[in-house]
Amino acid sequence: RNGEDASRLTMENLALTFFDLDQGEDGTSVEYISTLGAPDGFKEFHLTSNTEVQVTDRADGVKRFWASTYGDGADNPKDPMFLTGQQKNRAVTLIYKDVDKIRVEMGASDGLGPRFFTFVGRASVLCAVSVQEDFVPPLDDLVYTLPMHVPIKVHSNEKFVAYTHERDMLNREVKLGDAVLVTDFNGGTSKTYRAPVAGKIIAYQ
Structure with missing residues (x-):
């Protein structure tokens, strides 16, 4: 909000990246992200050319991004700006224009056990550095x-x-x-x- 009068701030450009869209064993607990229609300022999305994320469209303009492969905590990203090929392939970046609020649904299909969602206000699919699996991200300066x-x-x-x-x-x-x-x-x-x-x-x- 605006620090002077507490009014909503409008973001001319906003990027959100959702990571680690995967599923449980035997096709259960399939994670998904849904935009909730064009009126909220959603304009476009970005995936890798080898993405593991599937996209479906509804008649009302909602896009849903589904996981398609199994994953566990061992392959989760450690830093949003340093991603392996697999981590990029399981991510989606959403781009918004002129928004003061957005609506996104996060969920999973039926299954046992918890599912966790990680997202960041960066265009990581476009901007993150590609690294090997054993890469250790640099520490922030003290x-x-x-x-x-x-x-x-x-x-x-x-x-x-x-x-x-x-x-x-x-x-x-x-x-x-x-x-x-x-x-x-x-x-x-x-x-x-x-x-x-x-x-x-x-x-x-």
């Missing part, structure tokens, strides 16, 4: 406030090797110049990062 907190930042082209005191890093007291961690760059060259100030380590990853 939050810090200068001048009370002084970060040690490792360059993106370096590979983490080890902390100098792995077992007691958190709340460890350090002096200026103490070794904190070691990285590898250029395929075999070690680099040691040292404390830029004296103090206490309050967070690391």
